[in-house]
Amino acid sequence: xxxxxxxxxxxxxxxxxxxxxxxxxxxxxxxxxxxxxxxxxxxxxxxxxxxxxxxxxxxxxxxxxxxxxxxxxxxxxxxxxxxxxxxxxxxxxxxxxxxxxxxxxxxxxxxxxxxxxxxxxxxxxxxxxxxxxxxxxxxxxxxxxxxxxxxxxxxxxxxxxxxxxxxxxxxxxxxxxxxxxxxxxxxxxxxxxxxxxxxxxxxxxxxxxxxxxxxxxxxxxxxxxxxxxxxxxxxxxxxxxxxxxxxxxxxxxxxxxxxxxxxxxxxxxxxxxxxxxxxxxxxxxxxxxxxxxxxxxxxxxxxxxxxxxxxxxxxxxxxxxxxxxxxxxxxxxxxxxxxxxxxxxxxxxxxxxxxxxxxxxxxxxxxxxxxxxxxxxxxxxxxxxxxxxxxxxxxxxxxxxxxxxxxxxxxxxxxxxxxxxxxxxxxxxxxxxxxxxxxxxxxx
Amino acid sequence: xxxxxxxxxxxxxxxxxxxxxxxxxxxxxxxxxxxxxxxxxxxxxxxxxxxxxxxxxxxxxxxxxxxxxxxxxxxxxxxxxxxxxxxxxxxxxxxxxxxxxxxxxxxxxxxxxxxxxxxxxxxxxxxxxxxxxx
Amino acid sequence: xxxxxxxxxxxxxxxxxxxxxxxxxxxxxxxxxxxxxxxxxxxxxxxxxxxxxxxxxxxxxxxxxxxxxxxxxxxxxxxxxxxxxxxxxxxxxxxxxxxxxxxxxxxxxxxxxxxxxxxxxxxxxxxxxxxxxxxxxxxxxxxxxxxxxxxxxxxxxxxxxxxxxxxxxxxxxxxxxxxxxxxxxxxxxxxxxxxxxxxxxxxxxxxxxxxxxxxxxxx
Numbered sequence: 001x002x003x004x005x006x007x008x009x010x011x012x013x014x015x016x017x018x019x020x021x022x023x024x025x026x027x028x029x030x031x032x033x034x035x036x037x038x039x040x041x042x043x044x045x046x047x048x049x050x051x052x053x054x055x056x057x058x059x060x061x062x063x064x065x066x067x068x069x070x071x072x073x074x075x076x077x078x079x080x081x082x083x084x085x086x087x088x089x090x091x092x093x094x095x096x097x098x099x100x101x102x103x104x105x106x107x108x109x110x111x112x113x114x115x116x117x118x119x120x121x122x123x124x125x126x127x128x129x130x131x132x133x134x135x136x137x138x139x140x141x142x143x144x145x146x147x148x149x150x151x152x153x154x155x156x157x158x159x160x161x162x163x164x165x166x167x168x169x170x171x172x173x174x175x176x177x178x179x180x181x182x183x184x185x186x187x188x189x190x191x192x193x194x195x196x197x198x199x200x201x202x203x204x205x206x207x208x209x210x211x212x213x214x215x216x217x218x219x220x221x222x223x224x225x226x227x228x229x230x231x232x233x234x235x236x237x238x239x240x241x242x243x244x245x246x247x248x249x250x251x252x253x254x255x256x257x258x259x260x261x262x263x264x265x266x267x268x269x270x271x272x273x274x275x276x277x278x279x280x281x282x283x284x285x286x287x288x289x290x291x292x293x294x295x296x297x298x299x300x301x302x303x304x305x306x307x308x309x310x311x312x313x314x315x316x317x318x319x320x321x322x323x324x325x326x327x328x329x330x331x332x333x334x335x336x337x338x339x340x341x342x343x344x345x346x347x348x349x350x351x352x353x354x355x356x357x358x359x360x361x362x363x364x365x366x367x368x369x370x371x372x373x374x375x376x377x378x379x380x381x382x383x384x385x386x387x388x389x390x391x392x393x394x395x396x397x398x399x400x401x402x403x404x405x406x407x408x409x410x411x412x413x414x415x416x417x418x419x420x421x422x423x424x425x426x427x428x429x430x431x432x433x434x435x436x437x438x439x440x441x442x443x444x
Numbered sequence: 445x446x447x448x449x450x451x452x453x454x455x456x457x458x459x460x461x462x463x464x465x466x467x468x469x470x471x472x473x474x475x476x477x478x479x480x481x482x483x484x485x486x487x488x489x490x491x492x493x494x495x496x497x498x499x500x501x502x503x504x505x506x507x508x509x510x511x512x513x514x515x516x517x518x519x520x521x522x523x524x525x526x527x528x529x530x531x532x533x534x535x536x537x538x539x540x541x542x543x544x545x546x547x548x549x550x551x552x553x554x555x556x557x558x559x560x561x562x563x564x565x566x567x568x569x570x571x572x573x574x575x576x577x578x
Numbered sequence: 579x580x581x582x583x584x585x586x587x588x589x590x591x592x593x594x595x596x597x598x599x600x601x602x603x604x605x606x607x608x609x610x611x612x613x614x615x616x617x618x619x620x621x622x623x624x625x626x627x628x629x630x631x632x633x634x635x636x637x638x639x640x641x642x643x644x645x646x647x648x649x650x651x652x653x654x655x656x657x658x659x660x661x662x663x664x665x666x667x668x669x670x671x672x673x674x675x676x677x678x679x680x681x682x683x684x685x686x687x688x689x690x691x692x693x694x695x696x697x698x699x700x701x702x703x704x705x706x707x708x709x710x711x712x713x714x715x716x717x718x719x720x721x722x723x724x725x726x727x728x729x730x731x732x733x734x735x736x737x738x739x740x741x742x743x744x745x746x747x748x749x750x751x752x753x754x755x756x757x758x759x760x761x762x763x764x765x766x767x768x769x770x771x772x773x774x775x776x777x778x779x780x781x782x783x784x785x786x787x788x789x790x791x792x793x794x795x796x797x
Contacts, residue, residue: 044613044615045609045612045613045616045617048609048612049779049780052770052772052773052776053770053773053776055724055770055773056719056720059644059645061715062644062647063644067715072715074715074717074719075718077718077719079719080718083719119796120644121644121647123642123645124781125636125784294622336788337792337794338793339792339793363794363796490686490688490689544683546677549677550677550678553674561580561583561584569583569741569748570741570742571748572749575744
């Protein structure tokens with residue numbers, strides 16, 4: 001007798017031991033108490049309106065790369081993720097089993113990038129990302145969070161940066177990059193703690209840890225463009241925020257407060273941040289709100305907008321255009337997050353000879369499947385993450401077939417996710433940050 | 445003799461005319477089969493005209509006072525012992541400034557259905573009255 | 579029959595309309611009050627211009643990418659909603675009832691148009707029902723109430739069409755028509771059918787966030 005092959009995609013399989021460990025400590029009463037308390041205190045008008053208004057029409061399904069990449073498996077439809085999580089929570093009045101809770105955790109943390117593409121496909125504009133963050137916050141309060149991203153969140157609370165970078169290591173890194181750059185530009189400085197500087201430049205933790213050359217390039221850009229700028233040596237230099245994605249909004253508020261206040265203390269005119277999407281979301285959209293600021297208390301400029309501004313104002317000049325054909329990945333958090341797609345294209349048009357659009361693009365671009373903290377959930381989820389983004393691979397292959405050799409992605413998370421996709425699907429394309437291109441082409 | 449002939453002829457002629465008149469008028473009054481009003485003629489109808497057998501209806505309903513239906517209202521009060529026989533409904537019900545056929549239809553509907561509901565007898569639903577093709 | 583008619587025409591009708599309008603006001607007021615307390619962002623970021631822009635894109639057929647990707651569903655949805663709202667409001671038989679009770683009236687549909695439009699509603703409901711059963715993702719999302727809702731909406735139109743055609747048993751159909759219509763009205767504010775009046779709210783919020791804060795399109 002033939003044994004029916006188990007349908008592995010029917011339900012999420014819990015892959016992370018921290019989720020299981022966390023859930024084992026909980027009784028059903030604990031779970032019910034926290035869920036109901038969350039719904040009572042934070043489940044406001046939006047929460048209820050979203051849950052009551054969804055007509056389960058299925059318009060959102062087509063928007064989700066998880067759904068499209070998993071052969072249209074129904075449970076990956078955005079509305080289905082809500083049904084499996086908050087739907088269960090509300091239907092059972094919070095009294096869900098540990099099993100359900102763990103599955104909800106899997107779904108909210110590793111099967112949704114909070115990219116908000118589905119919000120654009122819903123006739124009611126239901127914000128599924130908002131609802132998935134709600135689930136994550138429940139998980140956070142219950143102590144059921146994937147190990148890797150929780151470790152990152154711990155780093156944030158212990159060091160105010162994402163990567164357990166010590167204060168001296170940070171300052172060392174800046175000085176090291178300054179030294180390196182001095183070979184090329186003898187009078188280049190990375191000004192630390194400069195009061196009154198026009199620009200306060202902040203980066204994410206992984207830059208000093210893994211990609212110090214980005215700090216180098218940024219320093220050169222500032223130097224050439226003659227920007228009066230500074231970086232802080234104090235906590236606050238890291239603008240990233242994984243706590244926003246674990247649902248630890250209190251910690252998010254602390255992080256953003258430190259970040260804003262370090263710039264305000266130095267009386268800098270505005271914050272310019274490196275090429276990172278989620279950090280921008282945390283500063284521009286989430287953290288400021290949690291702290292009670294409608295808009296950030298100090299102007300925040302994303303790198304892409306900053307480059308565009310430098311080019312428009314002729315602060316930097318292009319010596320020679322980049323001659324290999326490029327394509328561009330629109331990161332959710334700066335495109336659906338702040339509409340920087342046209343500015344990015346302006347920078348590309350001014351710096352590159354051949355630009356090939358990916359389809360779909362701009363607001364409709366597919367997520368890299370790394371964002372929303374999914375890549376930060378670490379190795380246990382790498383395969384699922386990459387296999388669940390076949391549509392992105394198809395998109396890249398199509399761009400490659402049109403001749404694109406370089407993929408520009410102005411976001412750290414996107415870089416990580418796209419790199420994995422390129423390796424897994426064996427796509428012959430090279431990823432670069434926008435500053436890599438700018439650095440290559442500008443008059444120095 | 446000649447005179448008698450003349451008079452009787454005259455009487456006969458008058459009598460004949462009288463009988464003809466009487467016949468025509470009674471025919472008209474007592475063999476009504478639909479609810480009609482000249483206000484509706486030549487207009488596009490939403491529903492077929494309502495069949496209505498005047499005598500049979502009144503026999504069955506026991507209505508002997510014409511003013512029960514052929515009423516006359518003055519200053520918001522229905523006048524007793526006064527009827528509006530010989531007048532078309534539209535003569536009053538379309539007379540108000542701004543009145544339309546809707547007002548006339550409203551009058552018919554209220555007139556018939558209110559009574560039918562009170563008496564729990566007779567048609568009350570749309571298709572019970574409006575039968576057949578337009 | 580006279581008693582049921584009198585109930586349906588009188589107290590039930592009053593009840594249905596009071597619950598319908600009262601329910602809508604209640605739901606809207608409580609939602610706005612709760613938003614004031616817990617979702618102040620809704621007011622902080624509200625932008626009339628972007629709210630309108632978003633609503634326009636989503637109220638015009640094929641005004642959004644999402645609608646263009648699913649053309650059949652979009653056509654059926656729009657035809658369905660237009661007829662669903664248009665027929666009850668502009669049906670001659672309904673307007674004359676209002677005229678009788680309140681002596682006010684307005685423009686009405688021709689009998690033919692009303693019947694065709696009712697058929698569109700009924701056939702759309704059949705389409706929605708089958709789609710829920712057949713399309714895997716929608717089937718997965720559907721709960722029993724989703725199917726019941728389709729029946730609830732179709733009921734007044736099926737019975738109304740029956741009554742209008744004066745088919746055999748139209749007396750029962752007419753009474754069922756009145757009762758099912760009243761039930762539907764009374765349930766709108768308290769079921770997912772409340773999307774009727776939540777649409778402008780959620781849409782306006784999404785439009786404001788996308789337009790005014792995120793400088794991006796949301797269609």
